Amino acid sequence: MPSPETALSGEPESLLAVFGWYILASVLVIGFVTVSAMFLIWWERKVSAHMQSRLGPMRVGWHGWLQSIADALKLLQKENIIPARADRPVFWMAPVVVFIPAFLAYVCIPFGPRLIAEDLTIGLLYILAITSVAIVGIFMAGWASNNKYSSLGAMRTVAQMVSYEVPLLLSLLGVVILTQSLSMQTIVESQAGIWFIALQPLGFLIYITAATAEVNRTPFDIPEAESELVAGYHTEYSGMKFAFFFVAEYTNLFTIAAIATALFLGGWHGPLLPPVVWFLLKSYFIVFLLMWFRWTFPRVRIDQMIGLGWKVLIPLSFLNLILTSLVVLLLQGGSAGGVS
Amino acid sequence: MVLGGFAAAWLLRRDHPTPLKVIPYECGEETVGRTWVQFHIGYYVVALVFVVFDVEAVFLVPWAVAFKELGVAGFIGMMIFIGILLLGLLWVWKKGALEWL
Numbered sequence: 001m002p003s004p005e006t007a008l009s010g011e012p013e014s015l016l017a018v019f020g021w022y023i024l025a026s027v028l029v030i031g032f033v034t035v036s037a038m039f040l041i042w043w044e045r046k047v048s049a050h051m052q053s054r055l056g057p058m059r060v061g062w063h064g065w066l067q068s069i070a071d072a073l074k075l076l077q078k079e080n081i082i083p084a085r086a087d088r089p090v091f092w093m094a095p096v097v098v099f100i101p102a103f104l105a106y107v108c109i110p111f112g113p114r115l116i117a118e119d120l121t122i123g124l125l126y127i128l129a130i131t132s133v134a135i136v137g138i139f140m141a142g143w144a145s146n147n148k149y150s151s152l153g154a155m156r157t158v159a160q161m162v163s164y165e166v167p168l169l170l171s172l173l174g175v176v177i178l179t180q181s182l183s184m185q186t187i188v189e190s191q192a193g194i195w196f197i198a199l200q201p202l203g204f205l206i207y208i209t210a211a212t213a214e215v216n217r218t219p220f221d222i223p224e225a226e227s228e229l230v231a232g233y234h235t236e237y238s239g240m241k242f243a244f245f246f247v248a249e250y251t252n253l254f255t256i257a258a259i260a261t262a263l264f265l266g267g268w269h270g271p272l273l274p275p276v277v278w279f280l281l282k283s284y285f286i287v288f289l290l291m292w293f294r295w296t297f298p299r300v301r302i303d304q305m306i307g308l309g310w311k312v313l314i315p316l317s318f319l320n321l322i323l324t325s326l327v328v329l330l331l332q333g334g335s336a337g338g339v340s
Numbered sequence: 341m342v343l344g345g346f347a348a349a350w351l352l353r354r355d356h357p358t359p360l361k362v363i364p365y366e367c368g369e370e371t372v373g374r375t376w377v378q379f380h381i382g383y384y385v386v387a388l389v390f391v392v393f394d395v396e397a398v399f400l401v402p403w404a405v406a407f408k409e410l411g412v413a414g415f416i417g418m419m420i421f422i423g424i425l426l427l428g429l430l431w432v433w434k435k436g437a438l439e440w441l
Contacts, residue, residue: 303440
């Protein structure tokens, strides 16, 4: 039986270690996410520019790499404009509600074999659930602005995100059937031999399409179609409140890419380079792919968007799910027969 | 961190709200009527169908996790479930609820 002294002396230490780890992890995550979002904003501008034979930002730092920092400083000093008829408390809360889930999703993203803040057993479900909360924030923003463009943009965003949430989840379930786990680490570890993109090509295609819609990027950017809705739900936002929406958007972009990497592209597996580098390389490649989409495909109409989501992606993802489960079942039966 | 951002912005910025500056933005036009008006019925239908399919996805997740333990019985059970759902989707489709008016 342990003496009370050791129990007492042991407890605060372990508690301290746990809290210390949480604080360290959150500092690391916040640091990484902020730097990554700023990098992505700059990178998107550069990629867009070069795809259109422009140079993009060039003045601030070498090839404009300090542009995002300059933008952040500018946004910090911006005037605080709240529309006269806005619902003020909700107007203030909306950016927070959009921003915090975007960060919380990073708790379960496996950057390396041991580099994950908390490997929850329901990691994948947790990420999907927490990122859905942002929909509420977006609707709050559109509603509270009391502006017709904002309301319309928010409605469209909600309809779109909600429509593509279903195929997104269903396309990931194929991988879950293969691994029998929702833990991000287990999913990555089970891809040591073969990446799941090889076993789930249809699932990957559905996921990428649904994910593009989920982060409201062109071809699916009707929520903020600038030529008709000015900017959608954040039309009335400026300064720091706008900055939070903006950073959240790019944070979500990386989250989507990170999920694709972890579930379909073998996560941190890869030869020679350290695992973290592999994970980041693959994720940034997916991000680049999404940026490439932006300058390749024209924007869809709202009826095409709803039609594609419900009439193509959902039946296809069900088909993928049924096929995957059938094959797994047959293989399982075959191997069990072979053993016995 | 969000609070820090707001606080820093509060310290650094200067506000000069004027009546003209705080009117809702509408490309220089004055907004006609109320904003919180009746919205397009299509959004409501989409939301309804979504609720059905999201609840169904909640049932699918534990099934997928325990798939190999459930074996053939679990597979057949879930196929019946998905079949009923797909029938529902077909019905909604046929009713024209997925068309944008």
